[in-house]
Amino acid sequence: MESRQEKIAEVESERKDRHSGDEAGGYSGQTHELSAIVSRARQSRWPAVPMEEAYKSIEAVLKEIDPCFKYEPVVALQPGQILAEKITAPADVPTCCKSIKDGYAVLFADGAGDREVIGSSTAGAPFTGSMTNGQCVRVSTGAVVPDCADAVVQVEDTEIVKHDNKEELVIKIKKAPSRIGQDIRKPGDDMRKGDLLFDVGCILSAGEIGVINEIGLKAVAVYRRPKVCVMSTGNELVESMAEEIPPGCIRDSNRPQLLALFKSLGFKPIDAGIAPDRRSDLVVAIKNAFGYASVLVTSGGVSMGEHDLLKDVLENDLGLKIHFGRVWMKPGMPATFATGVIGAELRCVFALPGNPVSSWACAHLFAAPLLRHLAGHLKIYNSRIYVKLADGVKLGERPEYKRAWLQMPDRMTGEMQDEFWKTRQETGQLQKKEQFELLPIAHITGGQLSSRLASTIGANVLLELPQKSDGLAQLERGEIVQAFVIAPI
Ligand SMILES: Nc1nc2c(c(=O)[nH]1)N[C@H]1C(S)=C(S)[C@@H](COP(=O)(O)OP(=O)(O)OC[C@H]3O[C@@H](n4cnc5c(N)ncnc54)[C@H](O)[C@@H]3O)O[C@H]1N2
Numbered sequence: 001m002e003s004r005q006e007k008i009a010e011v012e013s014e015r016k017d018r019h020s021g022d023e024a025g026g027y028s029g030q031t032h033e034l035s036a037i038v039s040r041a042r043q044s045r046w047p048a049v050p051m052e053e054a055y056k057s058i059e060a061v062l063k064e065i066d067p068c069f070k071y072e073p074v075v076a077l078q079p080g081q082i083l084a085e086k087i088t089a090p091a092d093v094p095t096c097c098k099s100i101k102d103g104y105a106v107l108f109a110d111g112a113g114d115r116e117v118i119g120s121s122t123a124g125a126p127f128t129g130s131m132t133n134g135q136c137v138r139v140s141t142g143a144v145v146p147d148c149a150d151a152v153v154q155v156e157d158t159e160i161v162k163h164d165n166k167e168e169l170v171i172k173i174k175k176a177p178s179r180i181g182q183d184i185r186k187p188g189d190d191m192r193k194g195d196l197l198f199d200v201g202c203i204l205s206a207g208e209i210g211v212i213n214e215i216g217l218k219a220v221a222v223y224r225r226p227k228v229c230v231m232s233t234g235n236e237l238v239e240s241m242a243e244e245i246p247p248g249c250i251r252d253s254n255r256p257q258l259l260a261l262f263k264s265l266g267f268k269p270i271d272a273g274i275a276p277d278r279r280s281d282l283v284v285a286i287k288n289a290f291g292y293a294s295v296l297v298t299s300g301g302v303s304m305g306e307h308d309l310l311k312d313v314l315e316n317d318l319g320l321k322i323h324f325g326r327v328w329m330k331p332g333m334p335a336t337f338a339t340g341v342i343g344a345e346l347r348c349v350f351a352l353p354g355n356p357v358s359s360w361a362c363a364h365l366f367a368a369p370l371l372r373h374l375a376g377h378l379k380i381y382n383s384r385i386y387v388k389l390a391d392g393v394k395l396g397e398r399p400e401y402k403r404a405w406l407q408m409p410d411r412m413t414g415e416m417q418d419e420f421w422k423t424r425q426e427t428g429q430l431q432k433k434e435q436f437e438l439l440p441i442a443h444i445t446g447g448q449l450s451s452r453l454a455s456t457i458g459a460n461v462l463l464e465l466p467q468k469s470d471g472l473a474q475l476e477r478g479e480i481v482q483a484f485v486i487a488p489i
């Protein structure tokens, strides 16, 4: 077996091979043709579109792709799977009268007084005889109530009158049933045959999986988890496991981070490795990735450097249509979305910026919604909530998604909550002021440079901050802003 050292050496030698003969040209190369350095565009030809327009482009593509489904045996159902079919109740539940209490099945008309105990109906062993006035049958919770009985009296409302040391022979009903049907679940009380129980798009969790098993289905249609290839691009990247990082190189953190993100969102991420900034290699690597998935998320190589080839490769070498090549936002302005048919299948590429926070934020904001659609989600965007700023914040040139963690107000707990309900009960009115104070408080996670990956640590929201404008250069402590929820609060 290969040792860890040998593996690292092999990876490093592969990396060196990849970078020999780079196409960008440079100070050492003598050439008569214009190099990529001198011939590169000085302005981006891609307009920086507003977020809404970027979302519209993604939504237009979604209309063209239907999520795939499969039939899953109910015993294999997993939380998080999404139903691809409506499910109606195949039969009444319960199918016959069942007792709600441990007690005695009686005749309502008998009222209070002594009853002869003529048998029992317990779980799995129903009473099969018949019963008449003056008699009762001992029943346990969930057991079949004999047809001839029309009420149940709980054991607490009775006392024993006569027994033979083994069985109860006579009991006294101390409190007469208040109505016919007392403590009996009738057929269809829980669900009626034909009731719509689940609609398409229902996300299964423990309760739903329980119901599907309760009604006796064998298999149900669920959407398949979409596959997504994740690729890093860049000559400077080395595998994060490398022990020595050559000068000018860095560990590839985007790929593991995006693989983890897509896994946590319930998709099937596939590692498509690192591709160097060389046109021919990028084409091969991307085509290879399409052998595994129709959605590809790359990072790096989408801005203005001489090595930033991705947009050109997608458009000119692979013939894809670029729907947007820049978005007016931060972090992630050069985010790119391209689609096209390759190998008879519609392919979608999110070519995200290399800055680690930019690729992470754009994966949340752009790639996740498309993948959620493919996974069968009806709600494809993150939930938005209102939060209060813990500190004042300067606004930037572009609308910005700052990383923040939420502090839930102390008032939500214990005594203050009791006080809240008491006031609500006494006045009958919503406590507007208190509700306002109950908003979560957002703490920005330190420096927000797009390179500072540590700004993602502990973040559970992306604050949605407007760009600065005349008269609005900063927001004050305590001001309310919208936030996308990206992790459990
Ligand atoms: N002249 C201009 N320069 C830049 C612009 C611009 O509009 N004009 N845009 C800036 C913005 S905004 C962003 S965001 C970045 C995005 O650049 P690229 O997508 O081309 O990314 P790279 O140049 O390849 O890398 C940027 C940065 O991130 C590091 N990186 C890349 N991949 C990884 C990885 N897999 N793991 C960890 N770190 C990675 C890379 O080393 C660079 O430091 O462009 C600005 N420039």
Ligand code: MOO
Pocket (backbone or CB within 6 Å): 329, 330, 331, 332, 333, 334, 353, 355, 358, 450, 451
């Ligand atoms: O949009 Mo970039 O992410 O500012 O660095």
